[in-house]
Amino acid sequence: xNFDLTEDQAMLKALAERxxxxxxxxxxxxxxxxxAPGFSxxxxxxxGELGLIAAPLAEADGGMGLDATAVATVFEAFGRxxxxxxxxxxxxxxxxxxxxxxxxPLRSEWLPELVxxxxxxxxxxxxxxxxxxYLACETRAEATATGIRLTGRKSCVPAGVGADGxxxxxxxxxxxxxxxxxxxxxxxxLAFTPWRMVDGAAALAIELREASGAIALNGGAEQIAxxxxxxxVARSAEALGLMERMFAETLDYLRTREQFxxxxxxxxxxxxxxxxxxxxIEQSRSLLNLALVSxxxxxxxxxxDGARSFISTASITLAHEMVQFxxxxxxxxxIAISHAHKRLFVLSRWPxxxxxxxxxxxxxxxxx
Numbered sequence: 001x002n003f004d005l006t007e008d009q010a011m012l013k014a015l016a017e018r019x020x021x022x023x024x025x026x027x028x029x030x031x032x033x034x035x036a037p038g039f040s041x042x043x044x045x046x047x048g049e050l051g052l053i054a055a056p057l058a059e060a061d062g063g064m065g066l067d068a069t070a071v072a073t074v075f076e077a078f079g080r081x082x083x084x085x086x087x088x089x090x091x092x093x094x095x096x097x098x099x100x101x102x103x104x105p106l107r108s109e110w111l112p113e114l115v116x117x118x119x120x121x122x123x124x125x126x127x128x129x130x131x132x133x134y135l136a137c138e139t140r141a142e143a144t145a146t147g148i149r150l151t152g153r154k155s156c157v158p159a160g161v162g163a164d165g166x167x168x169x170x171x172x173x174x175x176x177x178x179x180x181x182x183x184x185x186x187x188x189x190l191a192f193t194p195w196r197m198v199d200g201a202a203a204l205a206i207e208l209r210e211a212s213g214a215i216a217l218n219g220g221a222e223q224i225a226x227x228x229x230x231x232x233v234a235r236s237a238e239a240l241g242l243m244e245r246m247f248a249e250t251l252d253y254l255r256t257r258e259q260f261x262x263x264x265x266x267x268x269x270x271x272x273x274x275x276x277x278x279x280x281i282e283q284s285r286s287l288l289n290l291a292l293v294s295x296x297x298x299x300x301x302x303x304x305d306g307a308r309s310f311i312s313t314a315s316i317t318l319a320h321e322m323v324q325f326x327x328x329x330x331x332x333x334x335i336a337i338s339h340a341h342k343r344l345f346v347l348s349r350w351p352x353x354x355x356x357x358x359x360x361x362x363x364x365x366x367x368x
Contacts, residue, residue: 024083057091062112068230068300075235097223099114127154139208149211160203242344243315249335250321270325313348
């Protein structure tokens, strides 16, 4: 099978790599993470100008309608570059979900702004009772004479700090089906608590205190699950890029670092451990490729879950090995290994863990 990139895919790869080369090194990455939203507003603006925000959206919505292979190509490059801008959460998850479910005139008002990057929205879905791919949704939507009011708590909204609006999941009645509602960030009755995830990304906890002004969207939990397929591929591709970077930097370190007058890389036990991690990277790429060639078939979601399950586990094992080879420096903020390790930790557990993905792959659990 031919895995060579098409001309358009190669162009996107080059564009993503050029963005990394021009805008990223470790010092600047730390500076971007320290900003209130957890990333650089200027970088987000630049991604909009380059068309990388619009690219994953459908052509009818002003995007390029990237297929899974193109998406994976871009996010693997972003993984190698340790890019912090939340394209997965704000675009692949929230903006695509909005485009698929928003009614007119809400769609006409917001979608052009989302495509250009002038506005961001986030998905407020996870609650304190959510575990392992299952959603305990206790947020309630109540129809009143003046509109829909939302009451509840969303404990983890990644990339929610500074967002202009939220897609909120809620039930219209006790034990009823989960529906989706759009709520501007300026709506009355919202209380925000910003916090930092383990990789430094900014997230929100949101209290909805009879929040008014919600607009019902055309979808529910099943729409979130369907929309998650492409985002899952992007997360796996980003993780693969991070694994490749950690491996390459550790290999260089082992070739130069000496202990007792001998290069660390000359020890056979270390060579065997590095070979095992190289094999894990190749297995990860193979499973990701299987998912990519399955796009458009009934097996796509299952293949994406299989890749995610394996990569989530293998990436953490690799990260632990690379940190250990670096010794105490491996857990400091001074080298990329530590930054990549933390990001892999989040990717392996958000929005659910490897076991939940494996359950879906095996057909023994429903998606959230």
